[in-house]
Amino acid sequence: MKDLKTYAPIEWCPGCGNFGILSIIEEILLEMKENGELIENFILLSGVGNHAKIVDYIHVNSFYTIHGRAVPVAEAIKLANPDTKVICFVGDGDGFAEGLSHLIFAAKRNADLTILVHDNRTYGLATGQFTPTSQSSYRASTMPEGAKEVSFNPLELMMASGASFIARGYPLKKEHFKSIVLEAINHKGFSVVDVLQVCVTFNNLYEDYNNSVNEESIKDIGNREKALKLIRAWNYSETKVPIPTGIFYQEERKRFEEFYSTLKEDGAERSVILDDILESLS
Amino acid sequence: MNTVTVQIGGKTGYGIHEAGVLVGRLFAKMGYNIYIMEDYPSIIKGGYEFIKIRAAKEKIGAHKDHIDLLLAMNQDAISRSKDNISKETKIIYNSDKVDNEEGLGLPLKSIIKEESTSGKELYIMIGALAKTLDLQWDLVDEVLKKHDGKDLENKLKAVKRGYESAEKGEPLKNQEDNKVLPVINGSHAISIGLLKAGLNALVGYPMTPTSPVLEFMAKYEKDLGIHVVLPESEIAVIMMALGYSYMGKRSAVATSGGGFSLMVEAIGLAAQAELPIVVVMGQRSGPSTGMPTYTAQTDLNFVQYASQGEFPRLIVAPGDAEEGVYWSGIALNKAWEYQIPAFVLTDKTHCLGYYSYDEKSIPKVKVEEGLLWDGKGTYKRYAKTEGGISPLAFPPLKDQVVKATGYVHDEAGITTENPDIAKGIADKRSKKKLKLIEDMKSYETVKTYGEGKTALLCWGSNKGVCMEASKLLGIKTIQVVMISPFPKEALAKALEGVEQLIDVECNSEGQLAILVKQYGFKVDETVLKYDGRSISVENLVEEVKKVIK
Numbered sequence: 001m002k003d004l005k006t007y008a009p010i011e012w013c014p015g016c017g018n019f020g021i022l023s024i025i026e027e028i029l030l031e032m033k034e035n036g037e038l039i040e041n042f043i044l045l046s047g048v049g050n051h052a053k054i055v056d057y058i059h060v061n062s063f064y065t066i067h068g069r070a071v072p073v074a075e076a077i078k079l080a081n082p083d084t085k086v087i088c089f090v091g092d093g094d095g096f097a098e099g100l101s102h103l104i105f106a107a108k109r110n111a112d113l114t115i116l117v118h119d120n121r122t123y124g125l126a127t128g129q130f131t132p133t134s135q136s137s138y139r140a141s142t143m144p145e146g147a148k149e150v151s152f153n154p155l156e157l158m159m160a161s162g163a164s165f166i167a168r169g170y171p172l173k174k175e176h177f178k179s180i181v182l183e184a185i186n187h188k189g190f191s192v193v194d195v196l197q198v199c200v201t202f203n204n205l206y207e208d209y210n211n212s213v214n215e216e217s218i219k220d221i222g223n224r225e226k227a228l229k230l231i232r233a234w235n236y237s238e239t240k241v242p243i244p245t246g247i248f249y250q251e252e253r254k255r256f257e258e259f260y261s262t263l264k265e266d267g268a269e270r271s272v273i274l275d276d277i278l279e280s281l282s
Numbered sequence: 283m284n285t286v287t288v289q290i291g292g293k294t295g296y297g298i299h300e301a302g303v304l305v306g307r308l309f310a311k312m313g314y315n316i317y318i319m320e321d322y323p324s325i326i327k328g329g330y331e332f333i334k335i336r337a338a339k340e341k342i343g344a345h346k347d348h349i350d351l352l353l354a355m356n357q358d359a360i361s362r363s364k365d366n367i368s369k370e371t372k373i374i375y376n377s378d379k380v381d382n383e384e385g386l387g388l389p390l391k392s393i394i395k396e397e398s399t400s401g402k403e404l405y406i407m408i409g410a411l412a413k414t415l416d417l418q419w420d421l422v423d424e425v426l427k428k429h430d431g432k433d434l435e436n437k438l439k440a441v442k443r444g445y446e447s448a449e450k451g452e453p454l455k456n457q458e459d460n461k462v463l464p465v466i467n468g469s470h471a472i473s474i475g476l477l478k479a480g481l482n483a484l485v486g487y488p489m490t491p492t493s494p495v496l497e498f499m500a501k502y503e504k505d506l507g508i509h510v511v512l513p514e515s516e517i518a519v520i521m522m523a524l525g526y527s528y529m530g531k532r533s534a535v536a537t538s539g540g541g542f543s544l545m546v547e548a549i550g551l552a553a554q555a556e557l558p559i560v561v562v563m564g565q566r567s568g569p570s571t572g573m574p575t576y577t578a579q580t581d582l583n584f585v586q587y588a589s590q591g592e593f594p595r596l597i598v599a600p601g602d603a604e605e606g607v608y609w610s611g612i613a614l615n616k617a618w619e620y621q622i623p624a625f626v627l628t629d630k631t632h633c634l635g636y637y638s639y640d641e642k643s644i645p646k647v648k649v650e651e652g653l654l655w656d657g658k659g660t661y662k663r664y665a666k667t668e669g670g671i672s673p674l675a676f677p678p679l680k681d682q683v684v685k686a687t688g689y690v691h692d693e694a695g696i697t698t699e700n701p702d703i704a705k706g707i708a709d710k711r712s713k714k715k716l717k718l719i720e721d722m723k724s725y726e727t728v729k730t731y732g733e734g735k736t737a738l739l740c741w742g743s744n745k746g747v748c749m750e751a752s753k754l755l756g757i758k759t760i761q762v763v764m765i766s767p768f769p770k771e772a773l774a775k776a777l778e779g780v781e782q783l784i785d786v787e788c789n790s791e792g793q794l795a796i797l798v799k800q801y802g803f804k805v806d807e808t809v810l811k812y813d814g815r816s817i818s819v820e821n822l823v824e825e826v827k828k829v830i831k
């Protein structure tokens with residue numbers, strides 16, 4: 001198999017930032033396969049939104065779940081079989097609004113997942129409303145005069161939650177973005193990449209990003225203070241300010257699945273144990 | 283004596299539960315069948331609670347109001363049980379806290395001081411109980427050693443003091459002809475059934491009355507090689523469980539109405555994605571937080587209809603320990619055979635009630651595999667088949683891709699909005715339902731006990747009380763064990779010759795009665811209890827007498 005495409009017709013708008021993510025993922029998976037990685041060990045998860053359609057377009061194991069809920073499914077998959085490589089594609093509505101608690105807890109547990117947030121700063125599939133990361137100048141059909149609340153910084157939140165790999169990437173800076181995603185996948189532990197995916201239809205920020213995205217390469221990668229400084233350099237509310245991208249933070253920590261033992265399948269042994277339990281209750 | 287009801291009452295948080303179960307185990311060792319009912323408030327320390335232990339020669343599954351022997355740790359234990367105390371009731375009380383009562387007063391505080399066995403007040407009472415019922419000292423010693431061995435010396439000291447302080451009363455006879463059976467609660471039974479049917483992972487978020495399922499599984503997690511996961515919310519709970527299912531690992535969740543409310547969206551996902559899942563749904567008083575530690579059968583409708591869309595689901599409602607094991611096993615096996623959500627619909631009465639469990643009386647519960655892919659050709663998760671069931675395969679699979687989804691999908695699991703395919707997969711779900719209905723005809727989905735032209739109709743935890751009351755009244759009991767798919771034929775058969783049908787439920791609307799009527803059956807009367815308390819034998823007999831023809 002030369003590529004990992006499926007026959008599903010791609011339903012994104014022309015120019016949508018999701019194409020860039022799809023092609024990088026495909027490239028990475030193919031390269032990994034060529035390097036001897038077992039492609040069947042990869043499992044792709046998504047919730048619901050335009051971003052989520054990506055799993056239909058990649059010929060790899062996947063579970064297309066419901067809005068905001070990909071992450072707990074992914075955690076269980078990893079517990080069920082620690083050899084799997086689990087990648088979640090989440091949206092900013094999906095991951096930061098509807099399913100935020102799951103991101104926080106997966107980070108806290110250091111579940112060995114890769115989370116790619118297609119952060120287009122709008123509810124794309126729901127046709128353009130505010131998300132937790134929309135810029136303050138954004139006007140949405142549901143809030144014509146602007147949001148009545150301000151955005152939050154999701155990466156700061158991920159840091160506070162215990163994420164062991166935190167990054168931001170811009171798919172148009174192709175090589176830089178690819179290296180970030182590759183590192184995220186290779187990271188042993190919870191990795192989150194906030195991807196500046198542009199929604200051309202409901203929040204076209206190409207021009208802003210092209211002018212303001214900086215590629216950072218950080219030497220002192222495990223330094224929380226430095227990481228936070230970079231993460232806080234941009235608060236998502238403003239436009240036309242420098243936006244750092246790159247891997248901001250990385251550490252090694254005991255992973256969620258390491259707390260669990262391998263599932264036993266021996267029925268005979270189990271029935272002896274159950275008999276013993278019943279005996280102990282009589 | 284060949285039967286006894288003991289009640290222990292006192293402050294919550296000071297070991298009443300443990301003492302009650304211990305007394306149950308004492309009686310069980312003598313060959314008795316046991317039923318234990320607990321009544322406790324949602325107060326961790328300081329409220330009033332009681333536990334009722336009933337022992338009988340024959341099998342029982344309900345409590346009686348009348349108390350034969352009362353162990354009263356405080357004044358509440360007596361004043362709040364006045365209606366259930368008679369001249370025949372023997373009372374052993376804590377004379378530090380209770381004054382002017384008939385019976386045997388024990389100054390627990392000073393005894394504890396003399397013996398320096400702090401915290402062992404209830405053991406003194408158990409000792410006094412043992413003597414009053416003329417139990418063998420060896421038996422007390424043995425049971426304590428086996429079930430409550432921590433700090434044994436001091437406990438035995440306390441029990442001995444109690445034993446010596448009381449006088450022999452009418453002896454409770456040994457039931458030598460009976461087997462000594464384990465005493466387990468409904469939660470244990472459900473757990474055991476799931477485990478026998480191959481459960482790999484139990485995911486939960488604590489909620490009365492199903493928390494004991496989590497505790498039981500967690501206690502034996504290592505030995506059994508299962509996973510017990512306690513994530514951030516019931517939404518995460520059910521999603522994790524579906525993650526396990528996707529990987530081919532048998533999973534279940536345990537919750538109550540509030541938690542299940544949060545899981546509803548994912549039940550639809552399980553149906554659309556055709557992922558097996560078992561939900562142990564323990565009902566309690568609602569709506570909303572209601573009375574958290576009190577019982578109800580108010581979610582029959584909720585569980586039947588929860589989620590948008592149309593799809594088959596299995597709902598079973600076990601009524602005692604044996605059914606807890608047997609039907610939970612069936613629920614898990616059928617969930618995998620049909621790739622559907624299955625529910626074990628239970629309640630506080632059943633989950634937290636203790637029963638004698640006779641494993642020999644039920645068919646063996648074992649793992650029954652679902653339809654597995656034969657490994658030939660290209661795998662399609664949703665392949666079309668005659669019976670509507672697509673063969674299962676789980677990642678990682680060399681050169682194959684497993685795609686699951688909550689969208690309408692083609693055979694490979696790719697999203698589509700094609701009308702023919704959409705209709706096709708709805709038809710597929712209907713086919714599965716028809717197949718399930720046929721399949722379940724070979725199970726005893728409706729049970730009858732006794733004979734008569736009048737019958738009590740019940741489900742779930744009311745099985746025991748209905749059986750006993752109908753026996754006393756010389757009528758029949760019909761128990762609907764499977765709620766969905768509705769066992770229409772089996773019910774019709776059970777109703778043959780019945781002229782008056784009296785529905786007994788712990789809810790205010792008669793939800794089973796309404797369901798039964800939808801299938802064209804007639805329900806003549808209802809006896810409904812919805813104050814959070816389970817029905818006693820005396821109470822049911824009295825209520826039925828009012829309406830029986």
Ligand SMILES: Cc1ncc(C[n+]2csc(CCOP(=O)(O)OP(=O)(O)O)c2C)c(N)n1
Pocket residue numbers: 048049050051052067090091092093094095118120122123124125126131
């Ligand atoms: C529980 C639930 N609520 C609402 C929706 C409707 N809905 C579908 S996609 C979406 C928002 C999508 O935004 P985002 O997650 O940012 O993804 P995008 O489409 O922008 O990629 C919403 C609200 C849903 N499918 N499920």
Ligand code: SF4
Pocket residue numbers: 011012013015016017018050051120124125198199200201202
């Ligand atoms: S609406 Fe926006 S995010 Fe969705 S496909 Fe179109 S451009 Fe992409």
